[in-house]
Amino acid sequence: MNRILFFLLIITTASCKKDKVVQQEPIDQAGLYDFSHLEGTYACDISYNMAYESGGTRYYDRNIKLDVINDSLYFLNYKFKIDADTQTVFEHYEELLGTYTTDITLTFTNNFTLLNLHYYQSGSSSGGPDYTIIYDGVITTDVASSLPHINRTLIEGDYIMEVTRKNAFSGLDTNYTDTVNVLLHDTQAAILVDGELISTTSFYNSYSNVTNWNFQMDQHSVNNTFWNLNDSLYLENLQYSGGFAGNPTDSVQTKFCGKKL
Numbered sequence: 001m002n003r004i005l006f007f008l009l010i011i012t013t014a015s016c017k018k019d020k021v022v023q024q025e026p027i028d029q030a031g032l033y034d035f036s037h038l039e040g041t042y043a044c045d046i047s048y049n050m051a052y053e054s055g056g057t058r059y060y061d062r063n064i065k066l067d068v069i070n071d072s073l074y075f076l077n078y079k080f081k082i083d084a085d086t087q088t089v090f091e092h093y094e095e096l097l098g099t100y101t102t103d104i105t106l107t108f109t110n111n112f113t114l115l116n117l118h119y120y121q122s123g124s125s126s127g128g129p130d131y132t133i134i135y136d137g138v139i140t141t142d143v144a145s146s147l148p149h150i151n152r153t154l155i156e157g158d159y160i161m162e163v164t165r166k167n168a169f170s171g172l173d174t175n176y177t178d179t180v181n182v183l184l185h186d187t188q189a190a191i192l193v194d195g196e197l198i199s200t201t202s203f204y205n206s207y208s209n210v211t212n213w214n215f216q217m218d219q220h221s222v223n224n225t226f227w228n229l230n231d232s233l234y235l236e237n238l239q240y241s242g243g244f245a246g247n248p249t250d251s252v253q254t255k256f257c258g259k260k261l
Contacts, residue, residue, distance in 0.1 A: 033084075033085040034085060035068045035071075035073075035082060035085060036068070037085075037112050038066060038068050038073050038082070038108075038112065039066055039067060039068050040065070040066055040112075040139050041064065041065045041066075041139070041140055041141075041142065041143065041144050042063070042064055042066065042115055042135075042137030042139055042140065043061065043137060043138055043139075043140040043142065043204070044061065044062055044063070044064050044115075044135045044136060044137035045059075045061055045135075045136045045137075046058070046059070046060055046061065046062055046133065046134070046135050047059050047133070047134045048131065048132075048133045049131060049132050049133075050130070050131040055131075055212070055213060056210065056211055056213060057209075057210070057211045058201060058208075058210045058211075059207070059208075059209040060201040060202075060203045060207060060208040060209065060210075061203055061204050061207060062145045062201075062203065062204050063140060063142055063143065063144045063145045063204045064076060064135070064137065064144060064145070065144040073090060073106075075106060075117060078092065078104055078106070078117070079092070080092055080104075080106060088107065088108045088109070088112075089105065089106070089107050089108075090105070090106040090107075091103075091104065091105050091106075092104040092105075100121055100122045100123060101122045102119070102120070102121045102122075103118075103119075103120045103121075104117065104118070104119050104120075105117070105118045112139070113138060113139045114137065114138055115135070115136075115137045115138075116134070116135065116136055117134070117135040117137075118132070118133075118134055119132065119133040119134070119135075120132050142204075145202055145203075145204040147185075147186075147187060147188065147189065147202065148184050148185070148186055148187075149204075150204070151229075152184050154229065154231075155191075155227060155233070156182055156183055157181075157182060157260050157261065158179050158180070158181055158182075158260070158261045159179070159180050159181075159182055159233060159256075159258040159259060159260050159261060160178075160180075160258050160259060160261055161177065161178065161179075161180040161194075161233075161256045161257060161258030162175070162176075162177050162255075162256075162257050162258060163176055163177070163178060163180065163194065163255070163256055164253065164255040164257075165253070165254055166251070166252070166253040167251075167252050167253075168251040168252075169250040169251075169252075177258075178194075179261065180193060180194045180256060180258065181193075181194065182233065182260075185197070189201055189202045189203075191225070193235055193256050194256070196254065198223070198225070198235050198254070199223060200223070200225040201225075203225065203227075207224075207225065207226045207227075208223075208225040208226075209222075209224050210223040210224075211223075219239075219240060219241050220240050221237075221238060221239045221240065222236070222237075222238040222240075223237050223238075224236040224237075230259075231259055231260035232258070232259050232260075233256070233257075233258060233259075233260070234255075234256070234257045235254075235255065235256040235257075236253070236254070236255045236256075237252075237253070237255075238251065238252070238253045239251065239252045239253075
């Protein structure tokens with residue numbers, strides 16, 4: 001009898017034990033979709049326009065790499081949330097303390113081979129600038145732009161150049177043709193030509209044009225850089241004072257134009 005009671009007790013105890021709970025890992029929703037079609041390098045023509053009393057314009061080209069991390073798309077310093085793998089328009093909006101707003105729209109077309117990014121920032125109540133940046137890009141197999149320039153070995157070297165130096169204030173003007181050495185700066189977008197450092201933007205293939213102005217001080221400057229794989233190089237740096245009120249009261253121009261030897 002005791003043996004029967006002991007056997008029943010064991011069965012009853014075993015039947016009261018709960019099944020072991022298996023902890024499920026959270027599902028990575030982003031991992032369910034393939035966003036690889038959003039990644040790649042785009043050759044972009046870039047235009048930059050800043051309004052207000054002190055402003056400027058820039059036109060240049062640059063190869064820009066787009067990356068996807070988890071469920072976000074990154075274009076330079078811009079971040080966009082990906083809502084669907086078929087998404088072609090990405091938007092970002094922010095407002096800073098009621099002083100200015102930023103609107104960014106990134107659009108892909110032609111089966112993700114073309115892109116357009118429109119960046120607009122409104123001016124602040126303290127007189128900050130309104131400015132717009134537009135990127136028009138086409139997908140490319142070339143690498144992204146970097147510093148120093150990816151084609152550094154093609155750009156650097158000796159050139160036969162026409163050199164022009166004009167200084168309206170001092171009245172000293174020179175114009176000559178000579179062999180000129182061209183080097184690129186290691187850590188900034190600048191070219192050292194005949195010992196003179198000329199700033200540029202981070203261009204990739206062909207050109208860079210930068211204009212800055214200050215109406216209150218009646219000053220403006222122009223900086224042009226043109227280079228192509230045919231080994232030609234054009235650099236121009238102009239500084240004007242009094243350029244808006246009439247003829248410049250003071251101006252300095254340095255220009256290098258030539259072909260690599």
